Every structure is written in C-alpha cells, then in structure tokens.
Amino acid sequence: MRFTKDHEWVVLEGDVATIGxxxxxxxxxxxxxxxxxxxVGKTVKAGDGLAVVESVKAASDVYAPISGEVVEANxxxxxxxxxxxxxxxxxxxxxxxKIADKGQYxxxxxRDAYETYLGTL
Amino acid sequence: xxDEALKTTPLAAAHVAAGARMVPFAxxxxxxxxxxxxxxxxxxxxxxxxxxxxxxxxxxRLRGVSPLSAFEEITPGDFIGLKPGKQRxxxxxxxxxxxxxxxxxxRPDDDGLFVVVNGACKDNDFKVxxxxxxxQVTIERLENRALLAIQGPEAAAVIGRHLPAAxxxxxxxxxxxxxxxxxxxxxxxxxxxEDGYEISVPAHLAEAIWNLLLEDERVRPIGLGARDSLRxxxxxxxxxxxxxxxxxxxxxxxxxxxxxxxxxxRDFPGAARIAKxxxxxxxxxxxxxxxxEGAPAREGAEIADGAGAVVGVITSGGFSPSxxxxxxxGFVPPALAALGTxxxxxxxxxxxxxxxxxxxxxxxxxxxxx
Numbered sequence: 001m002r003f004t005k006d007h008e009w010v011v012l013e014g015d016v017a018t019i020g021x022x023x024x025x026x027x028x029x030x031x032x033x034x035x036x037x038x039x040v041g042k043t044v045k046a047g048d049g050l051a052v053v054e055s056v057k058a059a060s061d062v063y064a065p066i067s068g069e070v071v072e073a074n075x076x077x078x079x080x081x082x083x084x085x086x087x088x089x090x091x092x093x094x095x096x097x098k099i100a101d102k103g104q105y106x107x108x109x110x111r112d113a114y115e116t117y118l119g120t121l
Numbered sequence: 122x123x124d125e126a127l128k129t130t131p132l133a134a135a136h137v138a139a140g141a142r143m144v145p146f147a148x149x150x151x152x153x154x155x156x157x158x159x160x161x162x163x164x165x166x167x168x169x170x171x172x173x174x175x176x177x178x179x180x181x182r183l184r185g186v187s188p189l190s191a192f193e194e195i196t197p198g199d200f201i202g203l204k205p206g207k208q209r210x211x212x213x214x215x216x217x218x219x220x221x222x223x224x225x226x227x228r229p230d231d232d233g234l235f236v237v238v239n240g241a242c243k244d245n246d247f248k249v250x251x252x253x254x255x256x257q258v259t260i261e262r263l264e265n266r267a268l269l270a271i272q273g274p275e276a277a278a279v280i281g282r283h284l285p286a287a288x289x290x291x292x293x294x295x296x297x298x299x300x301x302x303x304x305x306x307x308x309x310x311x312x313x314x315e316d317g318y319e320i321s322v323p324a325h326l327a328e329a330i331w332n333l334l335l336e337d338e339r340v341r342p343i344g345l346g347a348r349d350s351l352r353x354x355x356x357x358x359x360x361x362x363x364x365x366x367x368x369x370x371x372x373x374x375x376x377x378x379x380x381x382x383x384x385x386x387r388d389f390p391g392a393a394r395i396a397k398x399x400x401x402x403x404x405x406x407x408x409x410x411x412x413x414e415g416a417p418a419r420e421g422a423e424i425a426d427g428a429g430a431v432v433g434v435i436t437s438g439g440f441s442p443s444x445x446x447x448x449x450x451g452f453v454p455p456a457l458a459a460l461g462t463x464x465x466x467x468x469x470x471x472x473x474x475x476x477x478x479x480x481x482x483x484x485x486x487x488x489x490x491x
Contacts, residue, residue: 031160033440034416034447052469054417056159056440057346
C-alpha cells in the first residue's frame, strides 16, 4: 500500500490501482454521510478530483494519486457511506483505476514514510 | 478577517482538555466538535442535553430613561409591550429595511434591556445602536460574562437540580436569579429547536459552572458543527449566511418579528419597503428544501426550476442527522415558494431533485406552558 500527502492510499494489483482514504483522513473528516464515486470509463490524471466525501459539515475532494481509467467504482458506498469511517483502508475504497505508468505508484510514500509524514502534522 | 490574533472565551482551556477541535469563528478560537464528532453530538442534543459555549456572542445592557421605546427606533418589534421577565427575538434594521443583525432582547430584571447579538456582528451592532440611540441609551458591554447554552429534552431536568426556579420558566422567559454561587441571567430559549436555557455567568466562574454541568451524565459538550446542523433542522436562519443587510425580515420569513402594532405605525427603519412586501409579497422568499437525491446542497449552490432556469441560491444546507437526508434553506421567487414545489439544486454541476418543504424540518420542542 502506498500513500499521498492528501491522505489517499493506493493498492496495486497488476495494472489496477484501488484507491481510498487513510484512517487518519477518515478520522479528520468525521462521520461520512455521502460519497460521490466516479463513473466507470472516466479517465483521470494524477491530482484530478476522483471522488467527493461529505461529512455533516463539509464536502471534501478525493484526488486521484495516479493517472488512469476508472474500471470500477464502489457503488455500495451510496447506501453505506459509513463504511468509509468503519474500514477506510479496505471496504471504504472509492474506485479502481487501470493505470499506464507504474512509476507514479512507485513515487508515492510507503507506510513508514506516511507515518513519518503524519508525525509532522 | 485581519490577521490579528484570535480571541478566546473563558472556556478555551476546558474545550482543549475535552478534546475539542478548535477553529476560527467570529474572531474567536471556538470548538467545532469534540471527540464524539458532529453527528453524535447532534443526536445527543436531540435525545439528551448538549452544553454549548456561546461566549463569543455579544452581551450588553442598554440603559436610559426609556430604553424600550428607544429600542423600537432601530427594530420592528413591540418592545414597549415587552413585559418584565420576558425575552423577544428581533432584528436590527438599516434604513432600507435590511437586517443588520438578529438578536435577543430581554428584561430579566429592572436594569434596562439585556441584549445578546451575534459574535461576528457585535462590534458593528453596538456602534449602530450607539449612533442611532445617542442620548437615549447608554450601552454597557458585558465582556466579563460568559454565555452557556444547554439544549435538549433533558436540559430542564439537569438545570432543575441546580436552579429549581428555572423549571418554572417557559419558552422566552428571562430571569436574573442567584445560582451557581453567583448571580446569573437565564432565559428559556436557544438555537436548536429544543427546550433549553441560555445562561449568562461571570467569566471567572464559567469553567467551574461548565464542569459542574458536565458532571451530569445526561450532558455532553457540543461544538459549533452540531450547533449549525441543529439550527438548520430547526429552520432557524444564520446571520451572514441566510440573512444579511440586503435581506428584509419579510424575505427571510421572519415576519413574526415585525409586530402588528408597528406594521400599522410604520415607525421603524425601512418601514416603507417592509409594508410594501407585507402587502404585495416580497420578490424572494426564504424556503426550506428537501434534497431528494444525491449529495447535500450547501451554501452557494444554485436552485433551478423544472425548466433548468436558475431561480435562486442555497444559503445554508447539509445533511440532516435527525432525518437522515439532506436539507437546505435558500431564496426563491414567491411563485416557487409553495410547499411541494419541485425544484432542482445544482451540486457540482449536476441538477438534483429537491422539493419545497415546511420549516422547521424537525419540530420545535419549546416548553410554552407548564
């Protein structure tokens, strides 16, 4: 699993990257009441908005850590947005991207680097 | 905002100790939420009792030969008819009938008028009052007092343990009374739609009183996040968002704040506009919306009619924890303000179905008689 400074995580299996937000991000957001996932077939560049999570108080963008094409979205979050709080780093994933450039994945932080980064916040 | 340092309330240390997340609000560092988070804090207040620090709000005494009649020069309320022991909601009006701020004004005792105004507006409000009522009233800002609110169905039972006399008050009663080892000003009112009290206490005793109230297991501290979602469900406007200097009380669906007596006398700022709006209807009206699909529609989201034409804007909105769906307030033309009118709200470019619904979204539970 790799991480971004915006608190997204990525798991890569072959050329498919699964993306979600970290436990830290979920804790900061508070109770998630709505999730907007991307349409399958949409192409995104690294840094583009990929999903939107909303708490009672505010809407927050989730950015694509890697460029790619959306091949699957976690539509179950529509009925169960609280999954993002319950299991942010597994069942609370937002989308799977078919990626072209594995180098973008390799450039992300590993768990140790992310934990170190959290310590600076 | 300027970059001057944030002010703190007398409860700042207590908030941090309770695990609050502090944010800038109205020039103060204020708790937006505690460890429970907005959703649980909201529901706790609806089921039990929530304790709020609202010490950022502006408290003052207006004194003079006849402060009640003087106050009528800048508000549309019947203050000459305000009986001792009662509190009234009102609005400060500019010359065009726009709302400078909304406020509570009360007669807890014989010491003039006790007013509480919004924190973000207080400096300007007291300047306006001072300018408009120069020679008629003197203003004493009560900056050495904190303001606590306790709200929810168990608030009266909690307060009754400390202040038995407060249980005999009804909604919008205001009293000066001994309590918590000092002299307090207390009203049975609030900003959540629930029963409850707002209590003005000396700043140096605020933390001890706050902690004493929290010893009761029915009471939890509640941050500004839940305060906002609670007042939204209660259909109560938030100044600076749902109401501002361009908005009249009629447009804002606050016609109840324009007393019948004063409507006839037309003797308040902007009376011509307000009389015309009362007679002919305003050009826009604040309504409640239920968002029927998709994401919550928040402040700034456009409202469109069935044909897709933009007809208004959302001024407050979010997810309703009590109802489990998104709700909002916004302004639309009166022709589209009827209950049940189908509308669209535009969220991130996508039109979503919405419908005009009655406010409050969640019924008020004020105790009007005992």
